[in-house]
Amino acid sequence: MLGFSLGLAAAGAVAYLAYLTPATRQLVRAYNTLIQSVSVLVWAIIAVMIFGVTSRVPPVIVTAAVAHPILLSGLLGGMETVEKRYRLLVRMLGLTPSQEFKEIILPGTIPHLAAAARSAIGVALRISVVAEAFGASGGIGYQIVYCYDMGIKAGVFAWGTLLVALMVLLDKLVLSPVENWVKKWLS
Secondary structure, eight states, X not given: OHHHHHHHHHHHHHXXXXXXXXXXXHHHHHHHHHHHTSOHHHHHXXXXXXXXXXXXXXXXXXXXXXXXXXXXXXXXXXXXXXXHHHXXXXXXXXXXXXXXXXXXXXXXXXXXXXXXXXXXXXXXXXXXXXXXXXHOSSSHHHHHHHHHHHTOHHXXXXXXXHHHHHHHHHIIIIIHHHHHHHHGGGO
């Protein structure tokens, strides 16, 4: 969750920069394309090289790196939709760009952000297991690799099943209801 939160905070900050001027919007779009093209495996290897094999930081960094572009894409798409729908209202209110973003644009992007968050969390959870497998001293990915190295087939399947169960529960009990709840805001 820490990695997802870092990715979300970074996406919000970059989306705000995109809102300021058309030039920064084009720059942010290019940035988003660039970071989406970097393989998650590259992020995992770099994080392990920098923070070490026994650190708990690589899964957090990898999760943030995976979630960030997905969340940013959702925010940018939501911003375009909200701007088109409320452009005249925003201009009539005479708000500063900061107030426009905080009071109208950001709340209007919440349904888009919820959909992007659901995707981002799913991808981030799957990828964080890879980062744990490469360089962590705990976690499901670490346990899967440990069981594999020790030849404990039942352990590999048990930890893999636990991962799938956690992801399904998170999706069905938290993410899907939240996404459905915020979709009501679109009407």
